[in-house]
Amino acid sequence: MKRNTIAGFAIIFLLSSCNNNEKMLDSLADYNNSKEAKGYHFGDRLTLPKEVTDNAETITVSFGENETSNLTIDPKFFTLGDNNVTFIIKTKSGETLSQDATINVFAKKTEQNISYNIVAEYPHDPTNFVEGFLMEGNMIYESAGLDGDSKLVKYTLGSSTPSVIEKQPIDVFSEGCAIVGDKIYQLTYKNKIGFVYDKNSLKKLSQFPLPNMIGEGWGLTYDGKNLIATDGSKNLYFLDINSPSKVVRTVSVAGHAETYNNINELEFHKGFIYSNVWHKPIILKINPATGEAIGKFDFTKLTHENDQGNSEHVLNGIAFKGDNMLITGKNWTKIYEVAIQ
Incomplete structure (x- = not known):
């Protein structure tokens, strides 16, 4: 009976983890069209969905050959305009997830x-x-x-x-x-x-x-x-x-x-x-x-x-x-x- 109870908890934990992972990936997939994804300027910090920040141990932004865990819009990595990136997330449950997204960066002053x-x-x-x-x-x-x-x-x-x-x-x-x-x-x-x-x-x-x-x-x-x-x-x-x-x-x-x-x-x-x-x-x-x-x-x-x-x-x-x-x-x-x- 005890063994079955432990197995039940493991299944519930697994389903909960999968559900959280899905929510995280879905929220990042929608990030391209979100309000937060628009209007960043150099020096701003990325505002990520709560589903991600609540469940992530670490977050890395990959640009292909380069990557950074600093979530500030740094001109060393970002350019003006649209930036195609991949978010790499290590979850608190130890899994690694990745999701493509676009981050838009604009000039601070109006033309x-x-x-x-x-x-x-x-x-x-x-x-x-x-x-x-x-x-x-x-x-x-x-x-x-x-x-x-x-x-x-x-x-x-x-x-x-x-x-x-x-x-x-x-x-x-x-x-x-x-x-x-x-x-x-x-x-x-x-x-x-x-x-x-x-x-x-x-x-x-x-x-x-x-x-x-x-x-x-x-x-x-x-x-x-x-x-x-x-x-x-x-x-x-x-x-x-x-x-x-x-x-x-x-x-x-x-x-x-x-x-x-x-x-x-x-x-x-x-x-x-x-x-x-x-x-x-x-x-x-x-x-x-x-x-x-x-x-x-x-x-x-x-x-x-x-x-x-x-x-x-x-x-x-x-x-x-x-x-x-x-x-x-x-x-x-x-x-x-x-x-x-």
């Missing part, structure tokens, strides 16, 4: 809405599907995309007729470009290579493979030390200028309540990165050290005036003329000079 005035308009070749857009002196350098019609062109601001043109092979889709000294670096969309040109003649000098972690070539700029590339994700990839196939560091972009995926055409100016977001009529001002979007320009009106009813004719060109910004877009008929307020 400032930046005011501007349009001070001039210039013609732009509407056949150019703009992917990269630069200005140096009075010259515009433009990388135009599309399969079979990709090219790098150079022309004087105010004239949309190219003074120099370098057409790409039919299987190349041109993307973002950046000036580095007397050279122009250019990305390609899906060819997994970049090109280097002579800035004056636009003659191709060499090419290089894109880093493996960059899925596609999108935007490109230069901060005086590194090339900075985008691939349509939330990430900015800082590339070694002496070896552009090497990623020096990666920074993710987010605002106070939003992760900015589809970061695209880039321009570096006076310590900040300016970027458009594909298919959105905005340009972000980004702190390159942290990835925080600290400011935002709204160009909705100009985008509507130039898209001609085509959803692909998006804002996609950023350059600077002194402290004024030049903007244009894919197949737009104009370049706008904007004075920042």
Whole structure:
């Protein structure tokens, strides 16, 4: 009789333990959509479900190769935006459980809405599907995309007729470009290579493979030390200028309540990165050290005036003329000079 009583208690304990484990895993599975999972900032402590904290001996957060038992949002482990993690829980009953989850991290400050005035308009070749857009002196350098019609062109601001043109092979889709000294670096969309040109003649000098972690070539700029590339994700990839196939560091972009995926055409100016977001009529001002979007320009009106009813004719060109910004877009008929307020 005593033996049967002990066996009964063991079964009850086992069922209770399984029930607790199920509750813990269910609560973590729902964590992705919970209020607590949204709006974390660096320095905050993770708020986990009571079902977990009441029954866990230890909790570890795994990021794949890295893991930590510190439940504070530490930039050593977390990035801005969405972080895919695995919670590893050792229960008080000695079992080990694991559950995937997403933790969202945002900037502490709200993006400032930046005011501007349009001070001039210039013609732009509407056949150019703009992917990269630069200005140096009075010259515009433009990388135009599309399969079979990709090219790098150079022309004087105010004239949309190219003074120099370098057409790409039919299987190349041109993307973002950046000036580095007397050279122009250019990305390609899906060819997994970049090109280097002579800035004056636009003659191709060499090419290089894109880093493996960059899925596609999108935007490109230069901060005086590194090339900075985008691939349509939330990430900015800082590339070694002496070896552009090497990623020096990666920074993710987010605002106070939003992760900015589809970061695209880039321009570096006076310590900040300016970027458009594909298919959105905005340009972000980004702190390159942290990835925080600290400011935002709204160009909705100009985008509507130039898209001609085509959803692909998006804002996609950023350059600077002194402290004024030049903007244009894919197949737009104009370049706008904007004075920042």
